[in-house]
Amino acid sequence: MTGTIFDIQHFCTGDGPGIRTTVFLKGCTLHCPWCHNPESQSFRPEILLNSSLCISCGSCDGVCPAGDAKTTLSTAESRAACGSCTACTDVCPSGCLEIAGKRYDVEEVMAEMLQDEAYYRHSGGGMTLSGGEPMAQPAFSKALLEAAKAAGLHTAIETSGDGRKEDFLAAAPYADLWLWDIKMMDSGLYRELTGGDLDKMLANLAAVAEAGANIRFRVLYVPDFHDRDGIAEATAALLKSYPQYESEVIPYHLLGNAKREKLGLPEMRFREPATEEISRFAAFFG
Ligand code: SF4
Ligand code: SF4
Numbered sequence: 218m219t220g221t222i223f224d225i226q227h228f229c230t231g232d233g234p235g236i237r238t239t240v241f242l243k244g245c246t247l248h249c250p251w252c253h254n255p256e257s258q259s260f261r262p263e264i265l266l267n268s269s270l271c272i273s274c275g276s277c278d279g280v281c282p283a284g285d286a287k288t289t290l291s292t293a294e295s296r297a298a299c300g301s302c303t304a305c306t307d308v309c310p311s312g313c314l315e316i317a318g319k320r321y322d323v324e325e326v327m328a329e330m331l332q333d334e335a336y337y338r339h340s341g342g343g344m345t346l347s348g349g350e351p352m353a354q355p356a357f358s359k360a361l362l363e364a365a366k367a368a369g370l371h372t373a374i375e376t377s378g379d380g381r382k383e384d385f386l387a388a389a390p391y392a393d394l395w396l397w398d399i400k401m402m403d404s405g406l407y408r409e410l411t412g413g414d415l416d417k418m419l420a421n422l423a424a425v426a427e428a429g430a431n432i433r434f435r436v437l438y439v440p441d442f443h444d445r446d447g448i449a450e451a452t453a454a455l456l457k458s459y460p461q462y463e464s465e466v467i468p469y470h471l472l473g474n475a476k477r478e479k480l481g482l483p484e485m486r487f488r489e490p491a492t493e494e495i496s497r498f499a500a501f502f503g
């Protein structure tokens with residue numbers, strides 16, 4: 218059983234209880250414009266180019282089957298010619314070319330996870346699956362959760378709620394906690410901005426809740442979007458319909474733009490909310 222992962226981060230403290238290792242799966246069925254991990258959206262490996270580190274050594278000249286590596290990687294359009302062969306990353310001496318996305322099998326992930334086993338046991342931590350969308354690689358995600366549970370670890374999975382209901386239900390027995398992202402409680406805007414189907418997300422949420430899952434809502438806040446008339450109210454109504462679950466506000470931040478630049482994508486022009494705006498938005502949900 219293998220899957221594609223673009224990062225494994227150790228000693229995380231914000232993705233569930235205790236000290237955790239967060240496994241970021243590559244590939245997402247949505248395309249949120251505010252995504253802070255834009256390298257997570259494509260299912261295939263991608264090369265990140267940090268031009269500021271380039272020392273113009275010329276080592277990547279001539280190794281690129283698409284022509285010239287830096288030109289190929291310079292825009293989203295020219296990247297269509299990149300076959301992710303990694304020839305340029307192999308020869309770059311300055312670390313400005315890195316690959317996002319590598320195949321792992323379950324045993325490899327667990328071996329890396331269990332390096333920090335003592336920390337999980339002392340803190341009540343464990344494994345969190347994030348992404349990308351873990352439920353876009355449902356069999357691999359389920360296998361990872363199952364292996365972590367078998368090792369006696371706490372398991373969490375962060376999801377947008379997009380995917381097949383049967384996959385959510387198959388994973389549910391192995392997830393101690395679902396971190397359920399609320400992206401946009403307006404079906405028209407949700408479809409327009411993310412490409413997703415709000416009714417499908419809500420049906421998956423209801424099914425997982427019905428199965429007895431422990432859920433924590435993560436309510437995204439992009440100022441001038443989520444505080445528009447009717448949207449905060451719809452979000453509050455959703456949270457109220459699940460009074461047994463806690464929620465937290467996740468304010469938009471600009472970190473995704475640095476990664477967009479490395480992917481040849483244009484900057485996103487959302488703004489970060491001020492502290493008082495976050496407090497006002499959070500107060501809406503009691
Ligand atoms: S990964 Fe391969 S195809 Fe893509 S830019 Fe580098 S050398 Fe060229
Ligand atoms: S190998 Fe790396 S440092 Fe050298 S020119 Fe290419 S991108 Fe720049």
Ligand code: SF4
Nearest residue numbers: 245247249252349377
């Ligand atoms: S669901 Fe998450 S990973 Fe997928 S595009 Fe939206 S923010 Fe990015």
